[in-house]
Amino acid sequence: MRILMMAGCVLAAGTILFAAGDEAALRSAMKEIGPTCSGLGKKIKAKDATASADAKKLVASFSPVHKFWKAQKAEDGVTFSRTAVGEFKTVSKLTAQGKWEEADASFKKATTTCGGCHGAHREKATDGSWRVK
Numbered sequence: 001m002r003i004l005m006m007a008g009c010v011l012a013a014g015t016i017l018f019a020a021g022d023e024a025a026l027r028s029a030m031k032e033i034g035p036t037c038s039g040l041g042k043k044i045k046a047k048d049a050t051a052s053a054d055a056k057k058l059v060a061s062f063s064p065v066h067k068f069w070k071a072q073k074a075e076d077g078v079t080f081s082r083t084a085v086g087e088f089k090t091v092s093k094l095t096a097q098g099k100w101e102e103a104d105a106s107f108k109k110a111t112t113t114c115g116g117c118h119g120a121h122r123e124k125a126t127d128g129s130w131r132v133k
């Protein structure tokens with residue numbers, strides 16, 4: 001009986017977390033994307049072959065982002081996410097092949113989505129934190 005009650009509690013907590021969790025998932029993805037992305041930019045300039053793995057990591061990090069905007073039914077957010085994923089995939093391929101100039105061009109296309117989506121969907125609250133709009 002005690003075990004059953006505990007299981008019920010865990011389930012209920014899980015449901016609450018899930019409901020409020022979408023924005024948190026987006027935020028934690030962004031916290032990963034930020035440093036990985038700026039590191040990737042530097043690695044492309046330095047012709048560092050480990051850039052390929054970073055680009056792949058970004059592709060993976062954008063998966064919860066894409067899901068979030070799909071759930072929000074925000075077409076532009078979905079498109080920005082899809083473009084970022086597509087371009088980072090290309091960056092990963094090109095950096096693995098040592099095609100640094102093409103990789104840089106693709107990287108620039110990927111990073112225009114950052115500003116595009118932030119401009120449309122991110123706003124700064126009065127306490128200085130970021131919010132989704």
Ligand code: HEC
Binds near residue numbers: 033
């Ligand atoms: C489809 C929309 C979208 C795209 C594309 C996007 N972002 Fe974001 N990003 C957001 C939103 C919305 C927030 C605010 C989330 C929050 O804090 O609740 C955010 C927040 C951030 C933050 C702040 C995280 C924090 O709270 O500390 C960083 C850093 C960031 N994004 C980097 C990037 C970079 C780099 C790219 C491009 C490679 C990118 N983002 C692309 C929507 C997007």
